[in-house]
């Protein structure tokens with residue numbers, strides 16, 4: 001919207017919040033696999049490009065419910081693509097993930113590393129990437145797939161922020177612990193081969209994710225084009241770095257408990273962002289941890305209960 005495009009939001013509200021959508025943005029409550037509603041929305045609003053963020057996102061849960069994850073994240077995405085193609089909508093932007101790479105043996109992570117996901121969630125996203133490649137080869141769509149690293153932060157005005165049920169992301173959990181809203185935070189593993197022994201990740205602000213999506217519009221000129229970008233700021237921060245940042249920003253200690261490593265956590269995951277910077281002229285506005293964390297703290301302070309509970 002701020003970039004001069006008209007936006008329509010479609011979500012089944014299985015995990016999303018109606019309140020997170022600005023009042024002047026049209027909203028369609030539907031499952032992405034509901035072809036009648038999706039096709040009507042594509043037609044009625046004369047949609048030119050679909051940005052696909054809908055997914056089940058809990059990696060641990062995907063291990064225990066692989067069929068449910070495959071159905072929602074793969075089968076229903078394919079239904080969405082069918083609906084688009086049937087309505088002649090040919091531009092697509094996909095939220096993929098660094099989890100498609102599994103445990104890479106090289107850091108930072110560039111686009112050409114082998115993709116070997118180690119959990120169903122990562123596999124789901126890779127399955128969709130492969131389908132997109134095929135559809136582009138067949139000349140049916142053009143697309144960009146962004147493999148996000150850790151999405152973080154909140155809108156600068158404090159109106160939109162993270163409210164996942166259950167919350168599994170480190171920054172909101174650390175803020176909640178600092179603000180006394182949850183018990184001590186568990187830090188999984190202190191013996192990784194990293195400078196302070198805790199895992200390293202790449203945190204990218206949601207506004208910066210968003211600017212990359214807008215920047216890619218102009219590249220999707222004709223069908224058959226396919227773009228892949230690893231989307232992180234390229235700076236690794238440890239779990240301890242995050243906790244210290246939350247302590248600096250809130251002025252409160254983060255109560256924590258150090259426990260054993262968690263199965264399936266790679267020691268380090270951070271992006272080589274050369275391609276996205278060069279090809280899209282992308283430059284993250286939030287390039288320090290404290291800047292990212294400050295926006296999240298503002299959101300959590302202003303919204304102690306998150307979005308209004310359903």
Ligand SMILES: NC(=O)c1ccc[n+]([C@@H]2O[C@H](COP(=O)([O-])OP(=O)(O)OC[C@H]3O[C@@H](n4cnc5c(N)ncnc54)[C@H](O)[C@@H]3O)[C@@H](O)[C@H]2O)c1
Pocket residue numbers: 010011012013014015016017030031032033052053054055056057072076095096097098147148149150151152164
């Ligand atoms: N948050 C991260 O760090 C991260 C990292 C990598 C990739 N991603 C991807 O970014 C996207 C957004 O993630 P998020 O953190 O905002 O998650 P989220 O759970 O807040 O948002 C996902 C939305 O999809 C909706 N949804 C799920 N299944 C649907 C369906 N079948 N039909 C219609 N709507 C459906 C949910 O209601 C929810 O509003 C996801 O695709 C996720 O895989 C996120």
